[in-house]
Amino acid sequence: MSLQIQMIGTGSAFAKTYYNNALVYAGGFTLLIDCGYTAPRALHELGVSLDEIDAVLISHIHADHVGGLEELAFRYMYAFKRKIPLLVSSDLETVLWEQSLRGGLENLAENVTTLNDYFDVVALDEHTPTAVHPGLTVELLPADHIPGKPCYSVLLNGKIFFSADTRFNGPLLHELHHKGCTAFLHDCQLFSPGLVHASLDELLTLPKPIQQKTLLMHYGDDMPQFIGKTGDMTFIEQFKTYTFEA
Numbered sequence: 001m002s003l004q005i006q007m008i009g010t011g012s013a014f015a016k017t018y019y020n021n022a023l024v025y026a027g028g029f030t031l032l033i034d035c036g037y038t039a040p041r042a043l044h045e046l047g048v049s050l051d052e053i054d055a056v057l058i059s060h061i062h063a064d065h066v067g068g069l070e071e072l073a074f075r076y077m078y079a080f081k082r083k084i085p086l087l088v089s090s091d092l093e094t095v096l097w098e099q100s101l102r103g104g105l106e107n108l109a110e111n112v113t114t115l116n117d118y119f120d121v122v123a124l125d126e127h128t129p130t131a132v133h134p135g136l137t138v139e140l141l142p143a144d145h146i147p148g149k150p151c152y153s154v155l156l157n158g159k160i161f162f163s164a165d166t167r168f169n170g171p172l173l174h175e176l177h178h179k180g181c182t183a184f185l186h187d188c189q190l191f192s193p194g195l196v197h198a199s200l201d202e203l204l205t206l207p208k209p210i211q212q213k214t215l216l217m218h219y220g221d222d223m224p225q226f227i228g229k230t231g232d233m234t235f236i237e238q239f240k241t242y243t244f245e246a
């Protein structure tokens, strides 16, 4: 089985030359991982209509990961007149509505008051592989991003690690490598210290076999200055489709 990943954006939260987030294509099914404030524009540039997406998965509630959900919700409700599945950790479901989306989406006059009014919410438990389509399972792995705020990396088909936003966690990457992970798509802050992200310096401490499987994402506008300085790791390219055995 293979799946394709297309970064609709490879940039960090404040990048201006790159967008954010990713599409996963698996056997005719299209999963959007995160829907930040740049996602609707990036999808438009790619010629991907919002109603071609079969489900959206949310890692955490920073705006570069959820800022496009209001548009997605409104377009599905009023233009497409159906709900899209929203895959989200059970401990993020209430947080996502109460602390992020409710201000723009609540409509008391029409009795639209919950996340479920817009989305088919699929609550995921961490460390629990869940089949979202034949040939595509997702597993949420808790990520160490902002203290006290839930955030999740995603393991696709038990083989492809998509970090979303996380600080460096060497033991986890080693464990996944030994379990047969074939690719690591990892956020990378180019300058140290990484603070709330893995820094390039930290990622460079990984052994060569892991680096060779690592594609760097969520990078700043200064990425071109770092080409050739990433060891055996490669910068993943925005809009390019990559195929992985998974």
Ligand SMILES: O=c1ccn([C@@H]2O[C@H](COP(=O)(O)O)[C@@H](O)[C@H]2O)c(=O)[nH]1
Pocket (backbone or CB within 6 Å): 012, 013, 062, 063, 064, 065, 146, 165, 195, 196, 197
């Ligand atoms: O405690 C914090 C919180 C935020 N930051 C900065 O904000 C951005 C948030 O966007 P991400 O989605 O996490 O990229 C983060 O990159 C930091 O630059 C912080 O440093 N510390």
Ligand SMILES: [Zn+2]
Pocket (backbone or CB within 6 Å): 012, 013, 062, 064, 065, 165, 218
């Ligand atoms: Zn981010």
Ligand SMILES: [Zn+2]
Pocket (backbone or CB within 6 Å): 060, 062, 145, 165
């Ligand atoms: Zn974040």
